[in-house]
Amino acid sequence: MTLDVRFELQQAIVENQLVLHYQPIVSTRDRALVAVEALVRWRHPTRGILPPSQFVPALERAGLARDLTLWVLREAISQSAVWKRDRQPLAVAVNMSPENLRDPHFRRLLEITLHAVGSPEMLIAEIPAATLTSPAQLTSLSLMREKGIRVAIDDVVERAPLADIPADILKIGRSLTARSVLEPDARADFDAILAAAKAQNLSVTAVGVESEASWPIVRACDAVQGYAIAQALSTMDLEKWRSRR
Numbered sequence: 743m744t745l746d747v748r749f750e751l752q753q754a755i756v757e758n759q760l761v762l763h764y765q766p767i768v769s770t771r772d773r774a775l776v777a778v779e780a781l782v783r784w785r786h787p788t789r790g791i792l793p794p795s796q797f798v799p800a801l802e803r804a805g806l807a808r809d810l811t812l813w814v815l816r817e818a819i820s821q822s823a824v825w826k827r828d829r830q831p832l833a834v835a836v837n838m839s840p841e842n843l844r845d846p847h848f849r850r851l852l853e854i855t856l857h858a859v860g861s862p863e864m865l866i867a868e869i870p871a872a873t874l875t876s877p878a879q880l881t882s883l884s885l886m887r888e889k890g891i892r893v894a895i896d897d898v899v900e901r902a903p904l905a906d907i908p909a910d911i912l913k914i915g916r917s918l919t920a921r922s923v924l925e926p927d928a929r930a931d932f933d934a935i936l937a938a939a940k941a942q943n944l945s946v947t948a949v950g951v952e953s954e955a956s957w958p959i960v961r962a963c964d965a966v967q968g969y970a971i972a973q974a975l976s977t978m979d980l981e982k983w984r985s986r987r
Contacts, residue, residue, distance in 0.1 A: 748804045751797070755809050759785050762817050763974035764834070766983065767947060767967045775984065776965055777833040777866060780818040781974045782810070807841040808848055815855050815865075821977065822864040830984070835866035835894060840873040843882040853889065862890035866911065871898045874907065884908040894947070901934050904942045912939040916950025916968065922959050929959065936962060 754760055764778035784792040801810050818834040825832045842848050856862050867886050874880065874895070883893050887908055894911035895904075899918040914935055921928035932948075939946045948960035951968035960966050972983055 748806075751801050751804050751806055752809075754784055754786075754797075755806070755813050759787070760810075760813060761785055761976070762814065762821070763976055764821075764980050765967060765974040766972045766980070767835070767965050768971050769965055770961050770963055773971075775832065775987070777835055778980070779835040779868070779967065779974075780814060780837075782814055802839060802841060807839050808845055808851070811836070811838055811842050811848075812851055812855060815852070819855065819861060819865055823861055826861060826864065831864065833864045833866055833892070835868050837868045837870075837896070840870075840875075840879070843869070843873075843879040844876075849882065849885060852886070856889065856891075863892075866892045866894050868894045868896040868913070871895050871902070871915075880906070880908060897949070898935055899931075901931060901938070904938055904944070909944060911947060912944045913947045913949050913967075914963070919948050919950035919956060919960065919968070920952065923955050932959060933962075 761783050762780045763783055764780055766775055767777040767779060768774060769776050782794050782798070784797050786792050798810070801807065814836055818836050822832060822834045856865075867883075869879075869883065874883075887893055887910070892910040893908060894913055895907060895909045896913045897915040898912055899915040904912070912935070914932060918928055918932055918935075922932040936946055945965070946963045947965040947967055948956070948963045949967045951957070951960055951966040951970045953970050956966075956968075956970065975983055
């Protein structure tokens with residue numbers, strides 16, 4: 743990581759070159775909008791709009807994971823407050839990294855952010871399932887739930903014990919959802935994960951619903967997310983999408 747790249751990444755955060763897009767999450771019961779996932783984009787001054795895969799790993803290597811997450815949190819919670827003010831309340835899911843959960847200062851910074859913008863009940867913290875490897879991380883999840891934040895275990899693609907994970911939502915990963923349409927073994931894994939989550943009273947969201955062919959498989963879930971519903975949208979485009987429904 744060169745100093746120039748690190749400086750460029752820091753400037754992206756400080757100079758508001760980052761922007762959030764929001765991917766709708768809808769109920770399987772009536773396809774009503776129940777939440778959105780906040781996904782960051784970089785409006786690079788020379789390279790155009792960059793997806794997170796092209797810069798988030800570099801941000802994390804530069805030690806800027808905390809800065810990025812706090813920026814996303816402030817923006818997402820502030821936007822959620824606007825929707826609430828306009829009588830269109832909508833929960834926002836924000837991705838958090840393993841570095842956030844290990845960061846001894848992150849918890850306090852999260853509390854300060856929540857105090858400044860309010861509405862912790864409208865925030866969903868998404869944690870990748872594969873990164874939950876230590877008791878300290880589970881403790882962080884418990885503390886977030888104590889603050890009124892809902893916790894979602896993201897990208898679940900294989901069977902694993904769920905009883906000791908403090909969470910409210912389980913999100914079945916897009917790769918498993920896609921394979922379940924064609925592969926009986928994947929469908930069996932999908933159904934087993936769904937049943938295990940329900941046994942723990944977890945709400946289940948299927949991610950990666952790309953076509954109507956997925957609906958017979960995912961209809962037993964509580965919610966779905968994917969291109970068959972909508973891609974990640976700017977705030978303005980999301981308002982247009984909501985108005986057409």
